Amino acid sequence: xxxxxxxxxxxxxxxxxxxxxxxxxxxxxxxxxxxxxxxxxxxxxxxxxxxxxxxxxxxxxxxxxxxxxxxxxxxxxxxxxxxxxxxxxxxxxxxxxxxxxxxxxxxxxxxxxxxxxxxxxxxxxxxxxxxxxxxxxxxxxxxxxxxxxxxxxxxxxxxxxxxxxxxxxxxxxxxxxxxxxxxxxxxxxxxxxxxxxxxxxxxxxxxxxxxxxxxxxxxxxxxxxxxxxxxxxxxxxxxxxxxxxxxxxxxxxxxxxxxxxxxxxxxxxxxxxxxxxxxxxxxxxxxxxxxxxxxxxxxxxxxxxxxxxxxxxxxxxxxxxxxxxxxxxxxxxxxxxxxxxxxxxxxxxxxxxxxxxxxxxxxxxxxxxxxxxxxxxxxxxxxxxxxxxxxxxxxxxxxxxxxxxxxxxxxxxxxxxxxxxxxxxxxxxxxxxxxxxxxxxxxxxxxxxxxxxxxxxxxxxxxxxxxxxxxxxxxxxxxxxxxxxxxxxxxxxxxxxxxxxxxxxxxxxxxxxxxxxxxxxxxxxxxxxxxxxxxxxxxxxxxxxxxxxxxxxxxxxxxxxxxxxxxxxxxxxxxxxxxxxxxxxxxxxxxxxxxxxxxxxxxxxxxxxxxxxxxxxxxxxxxxxxxxxxxxxxxxxxxxxxxxxxxxxxxxx
Amino acid sequence: xxxxxxxxxxxxxxxxxxxxxxxxxxxxxxxxxxxxxxxxxxxxxxxxxxxxxxxxxxxxxxxxxxxxxxxxxxxxxxxxxxxxxxxxxxxxxxxxxxxxxxxxxxxxxxxxxxxxxxxxxxxxxxxxxxxxxxxxxxxxxxxxxxxxxxxxxxxxxxxxxxxxxxxxxxxxxxxxxxxxxxxxxxxxxxxxxxxxxxxxxxxxxxxxxxxxxxxxxxxxxxxxxxxxxxxxxxxxxxxxxxxxxxxxxxxxxxxxxxxxxxxxxxxxxxxxxxxxxxxxxxxxxx
Numbered sequence: 009x010x011x012x013x014x015x016x017x018x019x020x021x022x023x024x025x026x027x028x029x030x031x032x033x034x035x036x037x038x039x040x041x042x043x044x045x046x047x048x049x050x051x052x053x054x055x056x057x058x059x060x061x062x063x064x065x066x067x068x069x070x071x072x073x074x075x076x077x078x079x080x081x082x083x084x085x086x087x088x089x090x091x092x093x094x095x096x097x098x099x100x101x102x103x104x105x106x107x108x109x110x111x112x113x114x115x116x117x118x119x120x121x122x123x124x125x126x127x128x129x130x131x132x133x134x135x136x137x138x139x140x141x142x143x144x145x146x147x148x149x150x151x152x153x154x155x156x157x158x159x160x161x162x163x164x165x166x167x168x169x170x171x172x173x174x175x176x177x178x179x180x181x182x183x184x185x186x187x188x189x190x191x192x193x194x195x196x197x198x199x200x201x202x203x204x205x206x207x208x209x210x211x212x213x214x215x216x217x218x219x220x221x222x223x224x225x226x227x228x229x230x231x232x233x234x235x236x237x238x239x240x241x242x243x244x245x246x247x248x249x250x251x252x253x254x255x256x257x258x259x260x261x262x263x264x265x266x267x268x269x270x271x272x273x274x275x276x277x278x279x280x281x282x283x284x285x286x287x288x289x290x291x292x293x294x295x296x297x298x299x300x301x302x303x304x305x306x307x308x309x310x311x312x313x314x315x316x317x318x319x320x321x322x323x324x325x326x327x328x329x330x331x332x333x334x335x336x337x338x339x340x341x342x343x344x345x346x347x348x349x350x351x352x353x354x355x356x357x358x359x360x361x362x363x364x365x366x367x368x369x370x371x372x373x374x375x376x377x378x379x380x381x382x383x384x385x386x387x388x389x390x391x392x393x394x395x396x397x398x399x400x401x402x403x404x405x406x407x408x409x410x411x412x413x414x415x416x417x418x419x420x421x422x423x424x425x426x427x428x429x430x431x432x433x434x435x436x437x438x439x440x441x442x443x444x445x446x447x448x449x450x451x452x453x454x455x456x457x458x459x460x461x462x463x464x465x466x467x468x469x470x471x472x473x474x475x476x477x478x479x480x481x482x483x484x485x486x487x488x489x490x491x492x493x494x495x496x497x498x499x500x501x502x503x504x505x506x507x508x509x510x511x512x513x514x515x516x517x518x519x520x521x522x523x524x525x526x527x528x529x530x531x532x533x534x535x536x537x538x539x540x541x542x543x544x545x546x547x548x549x550x551x552x553x554x555x556x557x558x559x560x561x562x563x564x565x566x567x568x569x570x571x572x573x574x575x576x577x578x579x580x581x582x583x584x585x586x587x588x589x590x591x592x593x594x595x596x597x598x599x600x601x602x603x604x605x606x607x608x609x610x611x612x613x614x615x616x617x618x619x620x621x622x623x624x625x626x627x628x629x630x631x632x633x634x635x636x637x638x639x640x641x642x643x644x645x646x647x648x649x650x651x652x653x654x655x656x657x658x659x660x661x
Numbered sequence: 662x663x664x665x666x667x668x669x670x671x672x673x674x675x676x677x678x679x680x681x682x683x684x685x686x687x688x689x690x691x692x693x694x695x696x697x698x699x700x701x702x703x704x705x706x707x708x709x710x711x712x713x714x715x716x717x718x719x720x721x722x723x724x725x726x727x728x729x730x731x732x733x734x735x736x737x738x739x740x741x742x743x744x745x746x747x748x749x750x751x752x753x754x755x756x757x758x759x760x761x762x763x764x765x766x767x768x769x770x771x772x773x774x775x776x777x778x779x780x781x782x783x784x785x786x787x788x789x790x791x792x793x794x795x796x797x798x799x800x801x802x803x804x805x806x807x808x809x810x811x812x813x814x815x816x817x818x819x820x821x822x823x824x825x826x827x828x829x830x831x832x833x834x835x836x837x838x839x840x841x842x843x844x845x846x847x848x849x850x851x852x853x854x855x856x857x858x859x860x861x862x863x864x865x866x867x868x869x870x871x872x873x874x875x876x877x878x879x880x881x882x883x884x885x886x887x888x889x890x891x892x893x894x895x896x897x898x899x900x901x902x903x904x905x906x907x908x909x910x911x912x913x914x915x916x917x918x919x920x921x922x923x924x925x926x927x928x929x930x931x932x933x934x935x936x937x938x939x940x941x942x943x944x945x946x947x
Contacts, residue, residue, distance in 0.1 A: 040703070064817075064888075065816050065817065082703055084702070084707075091705075093791065097824060098824065103820075103823075103825070104820055104823055104824060104825030106824075106825075110791065112705075114705060114708040115708060124825070124826075126820075126825055130888075130889070132888040132889075134888065135888040135889065135896075135928065136896070136928045136930055136931050137924075137928070138923075138924040138925045138927070138928070138931060139924070140924065141924055148931055149928075149930055149931070149934070155856065157856065167757065173762070177855070179855065179856060179858045181859065187934050188931055188932065188934055189947075190932045190934070190946045190947065195925070195931055195932050204858070204859045206858035206859075206861070208846070208847060208855075212762075214760050214761075214762065215760075216760035221759055221760035223760070223762065223765060225848075227847065227848070229847050231858065231859075231861070233859060233940075246925050246931070247925070263947065265940055265941075267940055269861075271847065273847045273848035273849070274848060275848045277765045279759060279760070279764075279765075279767075279768075281759075287768060289765075289766075289767070289768045289769075291765060291766065291838075293838075293845070293848040293849035294848060294849070295847050295848045295849055295850065297847070297850075297861065297862070297863055298863065299862065299863055299864070299865070301865055301940040301941065303940055303941040303947075305947070325941075327940075327941045329865035329940065329941065330865070331862070331863040331864060331865045332863060333862065333863035335848075335849055335850070336849075337838065337848075337849040339766065339769060339838060341768040341769055342768075343768050345748075351748065353768065353773075353774065355768070355769055357769075357838065357839055359838075359849070361872075363862070363863045363867055363872065365863065365864070365865040365866070365867075366865075367865045367866075367941070369941070386943060388865065388866060388867070388943075390867050390869065390872060392872060392873050396839065400774055402774070402776070404746060404748075407746065410776060412774070422869070422873050424867065424869035424872075424873070425866075425867075425943070435869075435913065447775075449775065449776065454743060454744070459775060461775075471873055471874065472870060472873075472874065472878065472903050473902060473903050473905065474878070474902050474903060475874075485805065487805075497804070497805070497807055499807060499808055501808065511905075520808045520811075521808075522807045522808040522811055523807075524807050540807060540810075540811075542807065542808050542810075542811030544808070544811065544812075550902050551905070552898070552901040552902060552904075552905040553901075553905045553906065553914045554921060555901075555914055555915040555916065555917060555919035555920070555921065555926075556917050556918075556919065556920040556921060556922070557917070558914070558917075563893075563898040563901065563902050565892075565893055565894075565898075567886065569811075569815070569886065571811040571814045571815075572811075573814070591814050592814075593811075593814045593815055593816070593886075595815075595886045597886065598893075598894050598895075599886050599887055599894040601816060601886045603814070603815075603816050629816060
């Protein structure tokens with residue numbers, strides 16, 4: 009009987025196995041493919057105001073565009089993959105173009121590749137412009153570059169006991185800009201060509217066990233910078249007066265940087281649960297980047313060495329430098345649950361590095377009568393040690409109420425070269441800060457929750473004059489779902505920081521309050537409404553010494569920002585959708601600004617897998633103090649959306 | 662008769678193997694939760710159901726044995742992530758996910774301290790957004806951190822609302838080293854340097870706050886009303902707030918030829934062009 013049962017069980021098992029094998033091909037064939045793409049054209053009629061500021065803030069252009077494309081293949085049981093997802097957005101000259109590819113086979117591998125091409129344009133006439141008072145509208149610190157980022161990672165056997173991975177990232181930037189060439193007594197706006205590249209390689213392994221996990225990673229970096237700054241012609245610079253009876257001018261210039269960096273880094277992470285009431289985790293991070301610099305400079309014109317009062321017409325500079333920065337960080341955390349509803353979290357963190365550098369500069373100055381040479385070598389050392397220890401006690405008093413309390417102590421020391429001729433060679437600072445922590449969470453079912461946190465600190469030493477010293481910080485946040493279709497959130501935060509040490513008298517106070525209202529009747533089918541409003545305020549004052557006469561003055565800054573947004577979504581006839589809304593930002597503080605961006609979009613289905621889309625936006629930017637920076641423009645875009653499915657994806661956290 | 666008996670016994674043994682004590686199997690769950698079952702087939706967690714230990718019991722691998730729940734047809738009789746204590750709910754997820762690369766500093770994270778459930782952001786059953794998110798990343802973050810979204814409406818900002826980046830490019834919501842769950846690059850450099858890698862150094866001539874403090878010493882990382890996302894509209898005041906001689910602090914007053922009445926000296930970066938660190942000048946001039 010027993011043998012018969014076993015036989016029958018075996019037969020059944022074999023039968024089931026065959027059934028599965030037969031089923032597998034049909035499962036594999038059940039690949040689900042979705043995809044869509046949206047393309048069209050964008051116009052910008054009625055553009056007015058500052059083109060440079062428009063490009064610095066918005067930078068959207070005209071022309072044919074691929075607004076977005078998405079595709080996904082879901083193939084359970086597939087041999088090479090069971091999931092492929094692809095997404096691309098904003099191609100056709102837009103400032104933020106990207107694509108991402110994810111391919112995976114469950115339990116075998118995860119792979120992704122991600123590319124972004126970002127346009128950085130920044131030329132704001134009121135910034136770094138010494139000729140602003142006489143009507144000049146050219147910033148002497150501006151750039152127009154493209155930054156490209158590529159990331160890829162392959163993880164093998166994800167979720168298994170040992171899971172190795174390999175990753176590579178590349179960041180490169182190239183473009184043009186305006187910078188200054190600085191000599192004694194004058195500085196000259198000149199053109200610069202920017203080109204840098206960074207590569208990051210890393211590989212590691214996760215070891216996952218029932219009660220502990222270990223993660224080891226080793227990586228390397230390389231960096232290259234090949235900037236060139238050049239000028240030919242006559243450049244009188246920013247100085248409008250003679251210096252010691254001489255005009256300081258530039259006739260030609262070539263500065264070249266050949267910078268090569270490299271480094272290695274190591275990461276080791278251990279997390280363990282030795283006991284059901286105890287979690288421990290530790291990290292050890294170490295990196296050692298280094299850099300070699302070869303700098304060449306050749307300039308001709310009429311110049312002065314103020315220190316020796318010698319004039320010269322040509323200068324040849326050669327500089328060699330190298331630097332390295334060993335950097336160690338470590339953390340140790342324990343989470344202990346002495347009772348069912350009580351958690352004690354203790355964390356310790358330390359971050360310490362020193363940077364050491366050596367450089368030698370050789371300058372050859374030529375004048376009509378003589379040639380003189382100066383050689384200078386220098387070493388620099390920057391040291392930084394920072395530690396913090398924090399204990400949090402978290403108690404779930406009831407299923408609806410959690411209270412928190414704790415203490416944080418931060419301490420450290422820092423030393424850096426002053427960088428200024430008249431100061432001591434090195435400046436040192438220390439940090440000592442005690443922070444008391446309190447907070448709580450109230451949850452009433454799933455419809456209402458309130459979270460609040462409070463910190464109060466006393467510091468007797470800080471690294472910088474503007475650092476947090478004696479401060480109180482409070483944050484309050486609540487969410488309320490009034491009904492299935494009305495949700496409300498509100499938050500308030502305040503930070504008050506002061507430092508009454510003699511010569512400091514820092515006074516800083518910021519507040520931020522915001523609220524949102526979301527109405528989605530009938531589960532988003534007919535209309536939705538989203539409203540939000542945020543008010544932020546900042547008042548700060550700190551005395552400083554006026555460099556030219558060492559008198560006392562006070563730096564005051566005020567930020568009084570109001571921002572909000574609204575969006576109404578309407579479902580029209582036969583699946584057509586209309587969205588109307590926009591956002592505003594109005595600041596009445598130290599730099600009064602108004603930025604309005606209303607918008608409307610419509611989507612009308614044409615066929616089963618095709619719809620027509622159109623968008624209107626308006627950008628209106630006003631600055632009261634710098635009206636020459638105002639701009640306004642309409643933006644119309646229209647396109648076709650083809651395909652089905654929504655394969656939205658986001659960056660992996 | 663004997664053959665029939667053998668068949669019944671075999672089926673009973675097979676059922677006993679498929680459904681250990683208290684478990685009912687996915688097929689039973691799907692009887693009532695049909696929509697979840699259908700959506701779950703597209704979910705990476707569906708693979709759990711083909712693993713040896715949880716064969717045919719994918720639902721119960723997270724929700725626990727469902728026999729009592731089936732009998733009583735009451736949600737109280739099974740583990741529900743939405744209503745469970747956050748620590749307990751998260752423990753269930755971490756049974757498998759504690760070793761994930763993104764969770765390396767989980768215990769350190771602010772979301773862990775504030776007991777935010779994994780399911781506040783991750784929708785395990787119905788997620789259509791990678792990686793199993795209930796909504797696109799930025800929407801999820803701003804649902805709680807709404808005032809941060811308002812900072813991205815300031816004119817000079819990181820292009821988050823434009824889709825050029827996402828909150829998780831800079832922050833690790835699962836926790837990271839201090840401060841503010843900021844991501845790290847190359848083991849322990851601040852995450853800003855992943856994109857702004859030309860500021861990483863080490864420079865032969867460093868500017869102390871770039872190394873000692875976060876970039877937020879001078880910049881508003883989300884957005885600002887001031888060009889270059891600076892914390893002050895007037896660059897010279899931004900610099901002089903630190904560069905005023907005070908004992909036991911870094912920063913010293915510039916020499917007297919820096920005459921602030923002249924436009925040339927009202928923006929320090931006209932001369933100190935290498936403010937993040939210089940390759941060739943102690944005064945950060947070139």
